[in-house]
Amino acid sequence: MKVKVTIQSTELTKEDLRSLLQAIRDCEQSTFRDKKIFILVEVPDFTKDELAEILKSIKPPYSYGPVILKYSSKKT
Numbered sequence: 603m604k605v606k607v608t609i610q611s612t613e614l615t616k617e618d619l620r621s622l623l624q625a626i627r628d629c630e631q632s633t634f635r636d637k638k639i640f641i642l643v644e645v646p647d648f649t650k651d652e653l654a655e656i657l658k659s660i661k662p663p664y665s666y667g668p669v670i671l672k673y674s675s676k677k678t
Contacts, residue, residue: 619645620656625658 606666614622623643630639637658657668 616648618654619643620659623656623660627662627664630636631662 609622623641626641630637643657645655648656650672654668654670657664657670
C-alpha cells in the first residue's frame with residue numbers, strides 16, 4: 603500500500619526539525635524495523651550543508667543517504 607504523510611509548519615526551529623526527524627527514526631526502528639520507509643524533507647530556507655548537518659545527526663544513520671537535492675522554483 604502506498605502511503606504519503608505530510609507534516610508542515612512555519613514555527614519549527616532547526617532543533618525542532620532535528621527532534622522531529624529523530625522521533626520518526628526512533629519510531630521506525632522500534633515499530634517498523636523490517637519496512638522500507640522513504641522520508642522527504644523540504645526546507646527552502648536551509649542551505650544544503652545545514653540540511654545535511656541535521657540529517658547526518660539522526661541516529662542510527664539511515665542505510666542510504668542523506669541524498670540532498672537543490673532545486674529552485676524560479677524559471678530560468
